[in-house]
Amino acid sequence: MGSINPSLLHIGSTLGALLMALMVIFIRLKASDRPVTLRKILIPPLGMSTGFIMFAVPEVRVPLWWALAAFLAGWFVFAYPLIKTTTFHEKEGLIYAKRSKSFILVLLGLLLVRTLLHEFIDRYISIPQSGGLFFILAFGMILHWRVFMFRTYRKLVPQDTLVSR
Template structure:
């Protein structure tokens, strides 16, 4: 069925979906700063996202090993910006994400950059393969970011516990 849809229409549809998901991500991340952070809340998103790897069971989504490395490396590069802008603060006895004014703009910038890359390589790569590559890129971005967040969170949690007298 997907073979009958024109590549241009597929590119437009996936771009609209990416814009919707990016907007949803900005809204969710902005609201998340109002609630305390836990290690569970940091760990779960990459675990949930990892189920998306099941797409590679279908040949339509498979990518070459070099493309896997390239996409994951670009994701890791993008994650450095997210790591740089993610920090925590203690309010009362709870740990919260510190709201960064730049964070929303960085997420939007990363989304726009992904859309530009997609429009450039989308004409020369099959849509399924491109979908697989962008899933790998996104996973390569979220995994190091969340590992760094967990490390920062645990460090602040230990500092907070050691600062409280028994």
């Protein structure tokens, strides 16, 4: 079995990240037309958590402190712009995410930072390892953002109706 050219793999991962960012932008813009529910807040990080299975492959594994640093960078640094651009409003008894003009710019900025960091990190670790680290970073970012959304949503929705939503 032949190996894949690292340059092609890098180009492919960058294009994949761009495609994912565009999909997220499209999905988020469409989602602002529909009410927010507890399920819609909690499912993305739960679904994303299945990606940790990639670490079953030895080539993807990284030292634990690298993983912790990536998670904390996602949690404290990269989640911040998403949290700042996410607000809710109530309409006809339902909660909606307010469409933010800066949300698209924030996501594109995060993609740019990711791409620049990827260029630097790939000099020192393998492509599968950097993919794993960026996954952990993204998970930390999404998890913090969704925890923020959950707390904000819980404040807006009466406790007796929280379970049924």
